[in-house]
Every structure is written in C-alpha cells, then in structure tokens.
Amino acid sequence: MTQxxxxxxxxxxxxxxLGATGSVGRNTLxxxxxxxxxxxxxxxxxxxxxxxxxxxxxxxxxxxxxxxxASLYQQLSDGLAGTGVACAAGAEAIVAAAERPVDWIMAAIxxxxxxxATIAGVKQGAQIAIANKECLVCAGExxxxxxxxxGAELLPVDSEHNAIFQVFDQQRPETVEQIILTxxxxxxxxLSRAQMRDVTPKQAVAHPNWDMGAKISVDSATxxxxxxxxxxxxxxxxVTANQIDILIHPQSVVHSLVSYIxxxxxxxxxxxxxxxxxxxTLSWPERMVAPVARLNLAEIAQLTFEAPDHxxxxxxxxxxxxxxxxxGAPAILNAANEVxxxxxxxxxxxxxxxxxxxxxxxxxxxxxxxxxPLDSVQEIIAADEQARRVARALVQHAE
Ligand SMILES: NC(=O)c1ccc[n+]([C@@H]2O[C@H](COP(=O)([O-])OP(=O)(O)OC[C@H]3O[C@@H](n4cnc5c(N)ncnc54)[C@H](OP(=O)(O)O)[C@@H]3O)[C@@H](O)[C@H]2O)c1
Numbered sequence: 001m002t003q004x005x006x007x008x009x010x011x012x013x014x015x016x017x018l019g020a021t022g023s024v025g026r027n028t029l030x031x032x033x034x035x036x037x038x039x040x041x042x043x044x045x046x047x048x049x050x051x052x053x054x055x056x057x058x059x060x061x062x063x064x065x066x067x068x069x070a071s072l073y074q075q076l077s078d079g080l081a082g083t084g085v086a087c088a089a090g091a092e093a094i095v096a097a098a099e100r101p102v103d104w105i106m107a108a109i110x111x112x113x114x115x116x117a118t119i120a121g122v123k124q125g126a127q128i129a130i131a132n133k134e135c136l137v138c139a140g141e142x143x144x145x146x147x148x149x150x151g152a153e154l155l156p157v158d159s160e161h162n163a164i165f166q167v168f169d170q171q172r173p174e175t176v177e178q179i180i181l182t183x184x185x186x187x188x189x190x191l192s193r194a195q196m197r198d199v200t201p202k203q204a205v206a207h208p209n210w211d212m213g214a215k216i217s218v219d220s221a222t223x224x225x226x227x228x229x230x231x232x233x234x235x236x237x238x239v240t241a242n243q244i245d246i247l248i249h250p251q252s253v254v255h256s257l258v259s260y261i262x263x264x265x266x267x268x269x270x271x272x273x274x275x276x277x278x279x280x281t282l283s284w285p286e287r288m289v290a291p292v293a294r295l296n297l298a299e300i301a302q303l304t305f306e307a308p309d310h311x312x313x314x315x316x317x318x319x320x321x322x323x324x325x326x327x328g329a330p331a332i333l334n335a336a337n338e339v340x341x342x343x344x345x346x347x348x349x350x351x352x353x354x355x356x357x358x359x360x361x362x363x364x365x366x367x368x369x370x371x372x373p374l375d376s377v378q379e380i381i382a383a384d385e386q387a388r389r390v391a392r393a394l395v396q397h398a399e
Pocket of ligand 1: 018019020021022023024025045046047048049050068094107108109110111113114131132133134157158159210211212213214215216274
C-alpha cells in the first residue's frame with residue numbers, strides 16, 4: 001500500500017459509493033448522513049434494488065445515481081424526476097461513475113462484478129476503501145501494482161484487515177512475525193459435517209455476530225470468507241503466505257492481531273459493527289466519531305480462541321492451496337465459489353456441495369490452462385468466465 005498524503009477530514013471530501021444499497025454501502029451512508037457538512041456525495045450505484053437506490057438518492061442527493069440493470073433505467077429516472085440527481089444505467093455506467101473525480105471511493109459491490117469499477121477508481125488515484133475482497137482475490141497483484149503506479153491508496157474495510165492496518169508497523173515491516181486473522185467460525189462452528197448436510201440458506205445467512213449481505217454470510221458459514229481474507233491479506237500487507245495465520249474467536253471482539261519479533265502481540269478490538277472500520281477509512285489518517293456500541297469487556301467477561309478445523313471447513317485449505325498455487329488459481333477459486341454460493345442460495349445445491357464444486361472446478365481439466373500466471377485483466381476476466389462456466393455445469397449436474 002502506498003502512503004501518499006491524505007485529505008484531512010476538516011476539508012470536504014468528495015466521495016462515491018459503489019454498492020450503495022448493500023450492507024456496507026448503507027453503513028457508509030449512515031456515517032456520511034451524520035456528518036453531512038464533511039462530505040460531498042458524487043455518485044451512488046446499485047444493481048437491481050431500484051427502489052432502494054431511489055430512496056437513498058432522494059435522501060443523500062448525489063450528483064449521479066446509477067443502476068446496474070439497464071432495464072431499470074426508466075424506473076430510476078421516474079423515481080428521481082425533479083430532484084436534480086442525474087441518472088444512468090448499465091455496467092459501463094457504473095464504471096463511468098467510478099471514473100468521476102473524487103477523493104474517496106467505497107468499493108462495496110459484492111463479487112468479481114465489482115472489479116472493473118474498482119479498477120476505474122484506482123486508475124483515478126483516489127483513496128479506495130476496499131470492502132470488495134473478491135477483487136483482491138482474483139486480481140490482487142494487478143490492483144496493488146496499479147495503485148502504486150497511480151498513487152491510489154487501498155484502505156482495507158474488512159474488519160480483520162482494517163484491524164491489521166491499524167496495528168501493523170508499516171515503517172518496520174521486517175519486525176512483524178505474523179498476522180493473525182480472527183474468524184467467528186460462523187453459524188455452524190460447532191456442527192459436524194453430517195449436521196451441516198441439511199442446513200438451509202436461511203440458517204446459513206443468520207450470522208451470529210455480524211449483519212451482512214447474503215453472499216458473505218454464506219462464505220462465513222463455509223469459512224470460505226476466511227480463505228478469501230487470507231488471500232486478501234497477502235495482497236494488502238508485506239508478508240508471506242506462511243506468515244498469515246487464522247484463529248477462531250467466536251465473540252468477534254478481537255478483529256485481528258499482529259505479532260512482532262520481540263513477542264509482542266498487538267490486537268485491535270471493538271464491537272462487531274462495520275461502521276468502525278468504515279469510519280477509519282472514511283476519516284483516514286484521522287479518526288471520526290462512530291455511533292457504535294462501546295466495547296464493555298467486563299460485560300463480555302470472556303474471550304475465547306480455538307484453532308480452525310480444516311476437516312469440517314475444507315474451504316480454508318482450498319484457499320490456502322490456491323494462494324500457494326498462484327497464477328489463475330485464486331480467480332478460479334473465487335468465481336467457482338460465487339457460482340456455488342448462488343446455487344446454494346437458489347436451492348439448487350446443498351451446503352456441503354459448495355466446497356465440492358469449488359474443489360472440482362479447480363481440478364477440472366478445462367481450467368488447467370488458466371492456472372498459469374495471468375498477465376492482464378483480460379486474462380483474469382477470461383479465467384473467471386471459464387471457471388463460472390465449469391462451475392455452473394457442476395451445479396446443474398450436482399445431486
Ligand atoms: N457486509 C459486511 O459487513 C461486509 C464486511 C466485510 C466485507 N464485506 C465485503 O463487502 C462487499 C459487499 O458486501 P455486502 O455485504 O455489503 O453485500 P450486499 O449487501 O449483498 O450488497 C452488495 C451491493 O453490490 C451491488 N451489486 C450486486 N451485484 C452487482 C453487480 N453485478 N453489479 C453492480 N453492483 C452489484 C448490490 O446492488 P443491489 O442492492 O441493487 O443488488 C449492493 O449494492 C463484499 O465483497 C463483501 O465480501 C462486507
């Protein structure tokens with residue numbers, strides 16, 4: 001990550017929110033609405049939640065509102081008539097929104113679908129609050145190199161990476177021994193594989209500590225979320241894969257830790273509320289007030305930790321292997337996982353089949369040529385598309 005001069009919070013910051021209607025997007029806007037005088041909102045984007053976008057745009061009054069599904073343009077335009085908010089629709093319009101000059105962009109589209117817009121934001125050299133971990137998983141080398149080249153700052157929003165960002169000694173990275181990502185373990189932390197076989201999407205989405213979008217909630221239940229975060233951490237911080245460890249911590253109070261060569265371990269703690277890490281990126285390098293419940297350790301009384309169980313949660317091993325394999329493997333892992341999670345949420349496959357499909361896609365002979373180093377975004381997108389085709393066929397023929 002580059003450490004270029006940042007805009008002090010006392011100046012008005014021009015911001016764009018990609019994925020405004022989602023969980024991260026709405027938490028971001030909550031902070032902005034509470035500090036209206038500090039922010040000028042340039043653009044808000046959504047995909048299909050047109051009513052949600054209209055309501056947000058009517059409240060926030062950005063310069064531009066963009067809906068990804070082009071068939072919803074008229075509905076958006078009618079809904080914002082008379083407000084002075086410009087409207088646009090389609091995937092290219094989302095990228096164009098990310099190209100509009102601003103100081104700060106929240107990259108909170110879910111999945112690799114957010115890659116093109118995130119790249120556009122990085123290219124303009126803005127601060128990018130990066131929630132969209134899938135972008136870093138499939139194009140981490142490309143995005144970090146581009147950010148260095150354009151002077152863009154990648155500010156981690158994921159609570160774990162934000163925690164590490166807060167306690168990692170960027171001036172002396174050689175003194176860091178390990179970074180330790182904590183994981184709640186998700187809603188099925190104590191279930192056997194046999195018990196997981198019949199869990200429903202509703203159960204999988206009901207995360208014990210965090211209120212999040214459906215896809216990341218299922219990823220938390222399979223522990224693929226932590227696998228994706230392992231790859232994300234590898235790209236965000238100057239450490240090797242072997243220096244990244246995972247620790248189950250069911251209370252989600254310690255958001256992650258960094259251990260140093262002298263035996264010190266620094267942790268960042270807080271209530272499980274995304275507005276804390278979002279506020280940290282929104283005000284960085286200063287701090288701003290966030291309306292989150294204050295941590296009461298006496299009330300919590302006990303913080304517990306355990307090692308992850310790779311047999312019950314094979315996604316962790318799949319992700320670590322994909323990172324070690326390099327080349328297109330992380331992009332394939334991510335694309336197959338997105339397809340499999342959508343298949344599970346759509347009732348086409350069972351919970352345990354998600355991991356099976358990711359593993360089978362990575363091993364599929366049609367994917368072999370995409371395991372090589374991918375030199376361009378076009379190649380990354382081609383690998384992603386091919387992995388989706390393979391994974392979709394596997395979903396169709398599963399069970
Ligand atoms: N939620 C959390 O607490 C949390 C924590 C850490 C990291 N993250 C990461 O942040 C990202 C967003 O998560 P989330 O939980 O906020 O997801 P979410 O609630 O499902 O929201 C996703 C957002 O992306 C938009 N979107 C979906 N598909 C799109 C497409 N094809 N093109 C353009 N926009 C699209 C959605 O628009 P519509 O609403 O119109 O469909 C929505 O605004 C994910 O990468 C996730 O892993 C989330």
